[in-house]
Amino acid sequence: MGLHYSHHKHCLTHHQSPININTRTAKYNPSLKPLKFSYDPKTAKRIVNVGHCFNVEFEDICDKSVLSEGPLDGHYRLCQFHFHWGSSDRDGSEHNIDGHLYPAELHIVHWNSKKYTSFAEAAKHPDGVAVVGVFLKLGNTNPALQSIIENLDKVKTKGKACPFTEFHLNGLLPEDLNYWTYMGSLTTKPYFECVTWIILQEAITVSSQQLEQFRRLQCTSENENPSFILENHRPVQPLDHRVVYSSCP
Ligand SMILES: NS(=O)(=O)c1ccc(C(=O)NCc2c(F)c(F)c(F)c(F)c2F)cc1
Numbered sequence: 001m002g003l004h005y006s007h008h009k010h011c012l013t014h015h016q017s018p019i020n021i022n023t024r025t026a027k028y029n030p031s032l033k034p035l036k037f038s039y040d041p042k043t044a045k046r047i048v049n050v051g052h053c054f055n056v057e058f059e060d061i062c063d064k065s066v067l068s069e070g071p072l073d074g075h076y077r078l079c080q081f082h083f084h085w086g087s088s089d090r091d092g093s094e095h096n097i098d099g100h101l102y103p104a105e106l107h108i109v110h111w112n113s114k115k116y117t118s119f120a121e122a123a124k125h126p127d128g129v130a131v132v133g134v135f136l137k138l139g140n141t142n143p144a145l146q147s148i149i150e151n152l153d154k155v156k157t158k159g160k161a162c163p164f165t166e167f168h169l170n171g172l173l174p175e176d177l178n179y180w181t182y183m184g185s186l187t188t189k190p191y192f193e194c195v196t197w198i199i200l201q202e203a204i205t206v207s208s209q210q211l212e213q214f215r216r217l218q219c220t221s222e223n224e225n226p227s228f229i230l231e232n233h234r235p236v237q238p239l240d241h242r243v244v245y246s247s248c249p
């Protein structure tokens with residue numbers, strides 16, 4: 001039996017991600033604080049091919065690497081970061097800025113360790129997860145990305161993992177930490193509406209050759225006929241009545 005249509009259509013408002021960010025209608029919120037990144041390079045653990053992308057996982061059994069301040073109450077524990085990219089350099093980011101797409105987007109994923117005991121539990125609550133989004137724009141080879149990319153041949157097929165320790169995540173952050181923020185969802189199944197999105201306004205660089213390495217990852221396991229993760233970005237979703245806030249006027 002299909003989804004029953006209710007005539008009170010507004011009661012099915014969705015807070016899905018990604019969205020197009022209209023920089024002119026974003027609202028400056030002077031009560032937004034600067035972001036505070038406290039990352040310990042020793043908490044980096046491994047790189048895993050999860051099929052639709054690769055995750056760089058961090059040890060998240062204690063609050064050694066946390067994100068705090070900004071729009072957040074308390075501290076959110078770092079658990080992994082990953083990227084979204086496109087089949088060509090013309091698209092790839094999940095969020096858009098005034099309709100402009102970047103060739104890729106970095107997501108740094110944290111969960112609310114003050115209130116919840118795991119990512120899985122936090123993902124069931126609107127204040128459970130905080131993801132920092134960083135756009136990648138075409139430019140010079142990014143040395144911080146190189147140390148990740150040279151390991152991708154070890155996780156070529158779905159399910160493969162390799163050790164990856166001592167990573168300085170700050171090297172993937174731009175100088176300017178001004179951001180837009182809005183309430184949204186995970187951008188892959190199960191699309192839980194548990195994410196405080198924090199999108200940095202300044203992009204970092206990536207070279208075309210580095211992006212090509214992302215597209216050589218396989219979404220198939222080693223004993224299947226190979227097919228490649230050529231793109232993994234979700235289309236933008238309706239903003240509905242949500243407001244996007246900006247940390248600067
Ligand atoms: N692109 S993004 O919005 O930054 C994003 C971040 C994390 C995840 C994720 O961890 N998925 C697996 C996963 C879940 F989706 C859960 F809901 C859960 F409870 C898990 F434990 C879990 F591993 C999905 C999308």
Ligand SMILES: [Zn+2]
Nearest residue numbers: 082084107187
């Ligand atoms: Zn993501």
